[in-house]
Amino acid sequence: MARIVMKFGGTSVADIDRIRNVARHVKREADSGHEVAVVVSAMAGKTNELVELTRAASPMHDAREYDAIVASGELVTAGLLAIVLQSMGVDARSWQGWQIPLKTDMAHGKARIADIEGEALGEAIDNGEIAICAGFQGIAPDGRIATLGRGGSDTSAVALAAAVGAERCDIYTDVDGVYTTDPRLAKQARRIGKISFEEMLEMASVGAKVLQTRSVELAMAYKVPVRVLSSFDPPDAPGPGTLICDEDDIVEKNIVTTVTPDFNEASVTILAVPDEPGRAAGIFNALAASNINIDMIVI
Ligand code: ADP
Ligand code: ASP
Ligand code: MG
Numbered sequence: 001m002a003r004i005v006m007k008f009g010g011t012s013v014a015d016i017d018r019i020r021n022v023a024r025h026v027k028r029e030a031d032s033g034h035e036v037a038v039v040v041s042a043m044a045g046k047t048n049e050l051v052e053l054t055r056a057a058s059p060m061h062d063a064r065e066y067d068a069i070v071a072s073g074e075l076v077t078a079g080l081l082a083i084v085l086q087s088m089g090v091d092a093r094s095w096q097g098w099q100i101p102l103k104t105d106m107a108h109g110k111a112r113i114a115d116i117e118g119e120a121l122g123e124a125i126d127n128g129e130i131a132i133c134a135g136f137q138g139i140a141p142d143g144r145i146a147t148l149g150r151g152g153s154d155t156s157a158v159a160l161a162a163a164v165g166a167e168r169c170d171i172y173t174d175v176d177g178v179y180t181t182d183p184r185l186a187k188q189a190r191r192i193g194k195i196s197f198e199e200m201l202e203m204a205s206v207g208a209k210v211l212q213t214r215s216v217e218l219a220m221a222y223k224v225p226v227r228v229l230s231s232f233d234p235p236d237a238p239g240p241g242t243l244i245c246d247e248d249d250i251v252e253k254n255i256v257t258t259v260t261p262d263f264n265e266a267s268v269t270i271l272a273v274p275d276e277p278g279r280a281a282g283i284f285n286a287l288a289a290s291n292i293n294i295d296m297i298v299i
Contacts (some may be wrong), residue, residue, distance in 0.1 A: 074134035211228070
């Protein structure tokens, strides 16, 4: 019997029928004797809709209120999945970020996880309860809800897996694994059986949105094996998916594993930076303080 965390993304919980399908995947694991915690995203399109509403209210808005609004999508799906599981005779309970509590820093809208007090959650799981956690959110030092950046439920799932000592974290999405390139863009893409944390981190950081970059960083740091698999596979016969694991566990090593296109990169040129100690640091510290990732620096 293993303890596992299962995460379901937006398309997997897009409506009640799909939530029922997710519940069948969860029940399969519970019936086979596993201790299970689940992390859910908001229904597909919900977070975009909430972001748009926030912008419509005022293009310049308070980040704490943005978080209060956009975090609500995950609260709905966590409650709905708990109700569906209960109706199937499974002992399930929803957990909001602050109830866990999953503690973050103060970077509202793009917060980092500072700490997870996993005791209460672990106890509930020990007692055979399925804990359904709202992804994408935690509680900041100001006592207010904070969100983890777009795609942040992946990071919630891996962090919770590390906090409750799970054997692995299964990320269920709308493709049946990690492919050599985005399978929606190239039909020739092939599913990869196993990929190392390092390779996956590289892919995610250049824009392969199948996993949020921070989730891979955490998986690598805490050595949590992650599987990516499809929630659309039959719940009684899920496919093998892709295992993201330590390089040492991979026998066949390729020189080039994947190709990742990036449509969201911006190139910024800063001219006439004086060649003096501390000047470049001043620029990079300001960018880091705003949580802006830099992929490449050309001098
Ligand atoms: P979820 O809502 O489940 O979190 P996402 O939309 O965030 O799902 O991520 C899944 C998507 O990632 C896929 O639909 C696919 O288009 C995209 N993707 C990009 N690169 C890859 C890749 N190399 N392998 C698999 N999926 C990829
Ligand atoms: N619902 C959030 C988003 O759309 C978080 C997630 O799905 O991972 O970004
Ligand atoms: Mg995602």
